[in-house]
Amino acid sequence: AGKFYRPPSCYHCLQEEVRELLATAPAYLLHVDSPRRPWNSFRGGPWSSDEPISCLQRPRSLGRLRLADCTAPTVRPELLIDLTFLLPRGLYSEAGKIRLHFFGSRSFARWLLSPMVLPKQEEMLSSILEGLPGQQALSAVLSTIWDRLADLSAPPEHQRLAYWQRPLHQVLFASSWLSFLDPRLRLLLARLSQGSETPHPACSRCRGREVSKHVTADMPRRLLRRLHVEEISKNVYAFPAMTADFCRIFLEELTSFYASGLKSARPNSMNRYGAVLEEMGLALAVADFQRQVLLPLARAFFPSIGDELDGHHAFVVHYRPEAGRGDQDLPPHRDDSEVTFNMALGRSWQGCRLIFCGLMQEPDAHQHQISYDFPGAGWAVLHLGRQVHAAENILRGERTNLVIWSRSWVWRVAGGDGQLTTWPHAGPSDPRCLPARRRSPAQRRMATNSVLSGTMAGIVHRKVI
Numbered sequence: 001a002g003k004f005y006r007p008p009s010c011y012h013c014l015q016e017e018v019r020e021l022l023a024t025a026p027a028y029l030l031h032v033d034s035p036r037r038p039w040n041s042f043r044g045g046p047w048s049s050d051e052p053i054s055c056l057q058r059p060r061s062l063g064r065l066r067l068a069d070c071t072a073p074t075v076r077p078e079l080l081i082d083l084t085f086l087l088p089r090g091l092y093s094e095a096g097k098i099r100l101h102f103f104g105s106r107s108f109a110r111w112l113l114s115p116m117v118l119p120k121q122e123e124m125l126s127s128i129l130e131g132l133p134g135q136q137a138l139s140a141v142l143s144t145i146w147d148r149l150a151d152l153s154a155p156p157e158h159q160r161l162a163y164w165q166r167p168l169h170q171v172l173f174a175s176s177w178l179s180f181l182d183p184r185l186r187l188l189l190a191r192l193s194q195g196s197e198t199p200h201p202a203c204s205r206c207r208g209r210e211v212s213k214h215v216t217a218d219m220p221r222r223l224l225r226r227l228h229v230e231e232i233s234k235n236v237y238a239f240p241a242m243t244a245d246f247c248r249i250f251l252e253e254l255t256s257f258y259a260s261g262l263k264s265a266r267p268n269s270m271n272r273y274g275a276v277l278e279e280m281g282l283a284l285a286v287a288d289f290q291r292q293v294l295l296p297l298a299r300a301f302f303p304s305i306g307d308e309l310d311g312h313h314a315f316v317v318h319y320r321p322e323a324g325r326g327d328q329d330l331p332p333h334r335d336d337s338e339v340t341f342n343m344a345l346g347r348s349w350q351g352c353r354l355i356f357c358g359l360m361q362e363p364d365a366h367q368h369q370i371s372y373d374f375p376g377a378g379w380a381v382l383h384l385g386r387q388v389h390a391a392e393n394i395l396r397g398e399r400t401n402l403v404i405w406s407r408s409w410v411w412r413v414a415g416g417d418g419q420l421t422t423w424p425h426a427g428p429s430d431p432r433c434l435p436a437r438r439r440s441p442a443q444r445r446m447a448t449n450s451v452l453s454g455t456m457a458g459i460v461h462r463k464v465i
């Protein structure tokens, strides 16, 4: 192995890189996953590996380093440093990442910032990477970047971190949520990870795991039925996701968070009542959940757009009939996500079904497909962000849902939904799939924009992964 960082060119080389890195592991490099193939797996690459990075001053790992190889001719070797959990508020970007590209085998020639970085953030992010020497061992590059980041990081007493110190249920913060998976979803995930061993086309020495291309193609419908996974409408999947225990302690945690007096921004530009999980200190737990649970599901249900989910915005929403205590309903909209996970946490309610219409770019965007009543707490739907949806009026009780918007850097860099063919809308529009008349002019405008324009105009890009 050479002295300088060379982009790994096959699975074995990647393993070698990881071994080398571990041999001189900096303190913030806690753990290295086995290399995996994150996307475009049918082309035989690229392989990659995620390394959680931890800062000693903080209780948990704060970043993620991704190494990817360059076996696919169109893919550049790259080192992706995910700064999502590290940067001070206001500094982190839409993608929350700095992307470093390596050209040639020995030189660290130049870096590129994510195109989703806002200009003022770009300036600050640039200062982190400025003047890094062209040729350095990977560990040296990392440590320089790390020092600069530490200087820029918000002090630990920052509110965003404050709730970490005294959560009610440490288990929600300190470990992965995997132990709370509904057994049926656990089975589905196990089945999805089985795959078949296929030779790696680039080096043909190592063998990789072929991930299911599409769940319905690769899996007997009988099995899905047995696991209670149902495609309730085209591209909308409903299934039992988490245990009643999870929902219970999550609601308790929310109550405790609200009682703490710490403030959270509103969940999104449409829901007014709820909390943003990152502001409770749950961003890492969400990131783990995304990687371990949502990503395999998205790859199976939504190949291509769901192949590489790496950003998230997670929040809870509350619906109650009484004005001032929750939202009463939600106008039709698309989400600022590639894939949305939406799970009922409780408690008990009547009304407030989810209305699903068509996909933004498709002729039936404004036609009603299905109204879905969550069978109970722990049940979830997984749908594309561009699936137009709404929530009916709540009649009684309270519905609190956990929503995770997953975003894909690669998808957006490649043009996002703009890559898709947009069909003219056809047929009569269903009023449930158009902005409601009784909304205030501002809300109506917002819903109109988000539903009709096919852009994310109605969604404020306030929140970033």
Ligand SMILES: O=C(O)CCC(=O)C(=O)O
Binding pocket: 268, 271, 317, 330, 335, 342, 354, 389, 390, 391, 401, 403
């Ligand atoms: O559970 C709901 O009512 C839907 C929430 C939703 O669509 C959203 O927050 O984007």
Ligand SMILES: [Fe+2]
Binding pocket: 333, 334, 335, 389
């Ligand atoms: Fe939504």
